[in-house]
Amino acid sequence: MNFSVENLACRRGDVTVLTGVTFSVAEGEALVLRAPNGAGKTTLLRCLAGLTPPVSGALHFSPEDVAYAAHADGLKAQLSVEENLQFWADIFGTRDIAPAVDAFELSSLLSRRAQDLSAGQKRRLSLSRMVLTGRAIWALDEPTVSLDVENVARFSSAVTRHLAQGGSAVLATHIDLGLPTARTLDLSPFRAISQDAPSDDPFLDGAFQ
Numbered sequence: 001m002n003f004s005v006e007n008l009a010c011r012r013g014d015v016t017v018l019t020g021v022t023f024s025v026a027e028g029e030a031l032v033l034r035a036p037n038g039a040g041k042t043t044l045l046r047c048l049a050g051l052t053p054p055v056s057g058a059l060h061f062s063p064e065d066v067a068y069a070a071h072a073d074g075l076k077a078q079l080s081v082e083e084n085l086q087f088w089a090d091i092f093g094t095r096d097i098a099p100a101v102d103a104f105e106l107s108s109l110l111s112r113r114a115q116d117l118s119a120g121q122k123r124r125l126s127l128s129r130m131v132l133t134g135r136a137i138w139a140l141d142e143p144t145v146s147l148d149v150e151n152v153a154r155f156s157s158a159v160t161r162h163l164a165q166g167g168s169a170v171l172a173t174h175i176d177l178g179l180p181t182a183r184t185l186d187l188s189p190f191r192a193i194s195q196d197a198p199s200d201d202p203f204l205d206g207a208f209q
C-alpha cells in the first residue's frame with residue numbers, strides 16, 4: 001500500500017520531539033528509520049500507529065491500516081502460544097493461524113504458556129501477530145531484539161513476503177535486515193528543539209552531552 005506523511009510534528013508526553021517529517025512509502029517498499037537513541041523513532045512509529053495524535057501535519061492513510069509491533073511483546077502471559085494466536089486472529093477477523101505459526105516456526109511451542117517462553121520465543125510469538133493482522137502497513141520498533149541469526153532471517157523473510165503481497169513497512173532497527181526494497185530515512189534533521197522540555201530533567205539526552 002502506498003502511503004505518506006506530510007510536515008508531521010510528533011510528541012511524547014508534552015514534549016514535541018520531531019517536526020517537519022515528510023516521506024512517502026510505496027507499495028512493496030520498506031523504510032528503515034535511522035537515528036541515535038532518543039531521536040524519536042518510537043515517537044514517530046507511535047504516531048503512525050495512531051497511539052499519539054500528531055501535533056500538526058497530515059497522515060495520508062488510516063491508522064486502521066497499520067499493524068504496530070512495539071518494544072513490549074504484548075502477550076497474554078497465562079494463555080498458551082496457540083491461544084494467544086487465536087485471540088489475535090479473532091480480533092483481526094483472520095481464520096487461519098497457520099501462516100503465523102509457519103512464519104516464526106512456532107509449531108513445537110503451541111501448547112506452551114506464553115509466560116514460560118524464552119525471550120526470543122516471546123519475540124517470535126509477538127512478531128507472528130503481524131501476519132495475522134492482515135493490515136497493509138507494518139510499523140516495527142526494534143523487531144529483532146532477542147532474536148538469534150536464524151530468527152532474524154525468519155523475520156526478514158516474513159517482511160519480504162508481506163512486501164511482495166503489496167504491503168509496506170516502516171522499521172526502527174540498528175541492524176541490516178537485508179530487505180530487498182529497503183530505503184533509509186535519517187530522522188536527525190527532524191529533531192525538534194523543544195521549548196517545553198524542562199532543563200533540569202536528568203533523563204533528557206542533553207544532560208549527558
Ligand SMILES: Nc1ncnc2c1ncn2[C@@H]1O[C@H](COP(=O)(O)OP(=O)(O)OP(=O)(O)O)[C@@H](O)[C@H]1O
Binds near residue numbers: 035036039044
Ligand atoms: N513520556 C515522555 N515524556 C517526555 N519525553 C519523553 C517521553 N517518552 C520519551 N520521551 C523522550 O522523547 C525522545 C524520543 O524518544 P523515542 O523513544 O522516540 O526515541 P528513539 O529514537 O526511539 O530512541 P531509542 O533508539 O533509544 O529507542 C527522547 O528524548 C525521550 O527521552
